[in-house]
Amino acid sequence: MGDDGAVLRGPDDRELVIATDTIVSGIHFPPDFPPGAVGHRALAVNLSDLAAMGADPAWYTLALALPDIRPPWMVRFARGLDALARRSHIHLVGGDTVRAPVLSVTITVVGTVPKGQALLRSAARPGDRIFVSGPLGLAAEGLALWQDGQRRSRHIRPFLHPEPRLSWIPILRVCARAAIDVSDGFAQDLGHLLEASQVGAAVDLDRIPRDRRDPNSLNRALFGGDDYELCFTVPNARLPDLRARARSARLAFSEVGHVIPGRGISWQRSDGSAAPEPKGRSFDHFADPARRG
Amino acid sequence: MGDDGAVLRGPDDRELVIATDTIVSGIHFPPDFPPGAVGHRALAVNLSDLAAMGADPAWYTLALALPDIRPPWMVRFARGLDALARRSHIHLVGGDTVRAPVLSVTITVVGTVPKGQALLRSAARPGDRIFVSGPLGLAAEGLALWQDGQRRSRHIRPFLHPEPRLSWIPILRVCARAAIDVSDGFAQDLGHLLEASQVGAAVDLDRIPRDRRDPNSLNRALFGGDDYELCFTVPNARLPDLRARARSARLAFSEVGHVIPGRGISWQRSDGSAAPEPKGRSFDHFADPARRG
Structure with a gap:
């Protein structure tokens, strides 16, 4: 220094x-x-x-x-x-x-x-499964509670103390193909990864991990920011290794969809039916000055 | 990106x-x-x-x-x-x-x-000569002109476009023992170098390169900030090499004093007499909020 x-x-x-x-x-x-x-x-x-x-x-x-x-x-x-x-x-x-x-x-x-093992956004391939490292939208829920004047609810913690998912680092290096952190909202960040990889995705809305007691949970999970969970794609051949390593490290994760040829996100329900395009907007500091603080 | x-x-x-x-x-x-x-x-x-x-x-x-x-x-x-x-x-x-x-x-x-060739502030030894890579106080003079509303004077340039002394990099690695850049004022920055090296210095005020047409030049040279010249110490044995390399790269420089045992800066005149401790204050963003802008 x-x-x-x-x-x-x-x-x-x-x-x-x-x-x-x-x-x-x-x-x-x-x-x-x-x-x-x-x-x-x-x-x-x-x-x-x-x-x-x-x-x-x-x-x-x-x-x-x-x-x-x-x-x-x-x-x-x-x-x-x-x-x-x-x-x-x-x-x-x-x-x-x-x-x-x-x-x-x-x-x-x-x-x-x-050398050569850094994960890039651009490496996803059709057929890869898409995972997230934890529930989404909790930080947006915490922000709403904070803005509502609440200071003691435990639901504030994901917003107050976001926890970077460092435990995943050695596992992702071995198992994942592409990765991004969810900082601006899942829909937008997954979109960045897909765009960089020039592929599309089918995402099952019913499988997105979130706080189901919160009536706004789906919107917050897709468009809320500051989650700092990881979103990553894994080829089928490496799924058993992923599961074994995550179990051994006691890390939870959720499969939310898979990579497909084409462009953009195709939203689906668990029964395979198409879901209407979710409405919402990810956080943009310049477009929406009043949202924070 | x-x-x-x-x-x-x-x-x-x-x-x-x-x-x-x-x-x-x-x-x-x-x-x-x-x-x-x-x-x-x-x-x-x-x-x-x-x-x-x-x-x-x-x-x-x-x-x-x-x-x-x-x-x-x-x-x-x-x-x-x-x-x-x-x-x-x-x-x-x-x-x-x-x-x-x-x-x-x-x-x-x-x-x-x-490997191992990074220059540190802490490497100066008694006997080293102290050099600066160019005139000091010009940026402070340019700032004063800018604050006076002048926009076209060429004396504004050192303040408007400080030039990092990158040409010195290969020469310093070979010839210099310790170095620091002059960003907060020569007196303060040389003081940091001396303190890190646990040595003192004798500095000849008459040899500090500056704009002698400016009546405030000595004060600005010692206490003005933003010069981005380099101050470095060189052991006697490497002086011929320093001179040869600087000449070959067409780089000017000035010897302003030498490192001595002890602590602090002993200010002198060219005839070897002691000079009174120069009065002034280096720039401190927190202490002097009104100075800039």
Whole structure:
């Protein structure tokens, strides 16, 4: 931290993966968010990108822009950030703190992956099964509760403390063909993966894992953001290996559809009938300024 | 750019160096700065860190926070950024664009250096000569002119288009012992280097290169920020090599003092007499909110 930069020393048989994400107060989290949750979130969203690439977390840099330096705020922010960093085995190697009218945090993460094993969005092939690593829409539900003034409901937690799915990294590297993290809503993120792979998908709406006690759960599962679950495709031949490894790591997952030739998503019901195109819109920070905060 | 992160493939015999810096409108540059100059500056300040580490630029990520997306602004911003990136041989490998009340740009740069050859601040030894790569205080002079409403004076250029001293990188790796870039003012930055190396320095005020037509030049040279010149120490045995390589690369430089045992900077005149401790203050974004913009 004392030099103008940091020297990164990694093993020669691995490649590096880099990703960067910014979160801004009032846009990506409410202005009254606890400082520890801000620190946690700033790193979590970046770790989620590494997980989607199949890369093991290694180093990160922190750029903090804030209106003033209040030591108690800084201590709580750092505690939330550091707790996630420690259990993720990622090390802070550089930073910059500047004054700005509004709080924002930019983290750049560097991960390592055995050469040639990074997962790409563009590798999905027709016939692959499509999985998600956990229930979708819970963060959107938590956001709604937060905006409703609730602070103690346990349903707020997925929004307050998104958990990057790092346990999946070694399994995805071996079993998955393509992967993406679900940050902007499942419909949009799966769409990105399909587009990059130049394929389509058949998705069974009834199999999308969600909180069925919530009457808005399907909409939130498809279009809510901030879930930070992983969506990945697996070829049929690797399904037994996927199941064995996930069982051994005690990881749950759900099959929600399969890759087909063509373009776009074909929505279906469990009985195989076509479902009407779900209506909704994924989160777009520029299109919908009032939604957060 | 299509994936959650980018895979970096570098040669096995080199190490990576990473650095990150944020610039904020109204803090690090005036709100009426030309968009191309904002793009240029955001990358230049980071490239300067790589130069000070002796690392060759390789990749960068861009996190852009801005109040709205105006395509003409974006085009001019990108043009200024890209022009510097191209001639610096550094490649964009990731990014994030978010909405925020005030424009800020965070760039993280990754450079490569042959193993073990990264320059550190902590390597200076008593007896080393201290050099700077060019005149100091010109950016502070340009800022003063800009704040005075001048837009056409050529003296604005060092402030508007700081030029990272990349040509020095291969020379510093071979000849220098310790290095730092002059971003916060020479007195403060040399102080950081000395502190990291646990040594002191004797500095000849009369030899500090500056614009002598400017009556405030000494103050600006010692305490003005944003010069992005390099300050480095060289052991006596390597001086002939330094001179030969700098001549061959047509690079000017100035010797301003030498490293001594002890702590702090001993200011002197050319005749060897002690100079009074220069009065002034290096730029601190938090202490002096009104200074910029």
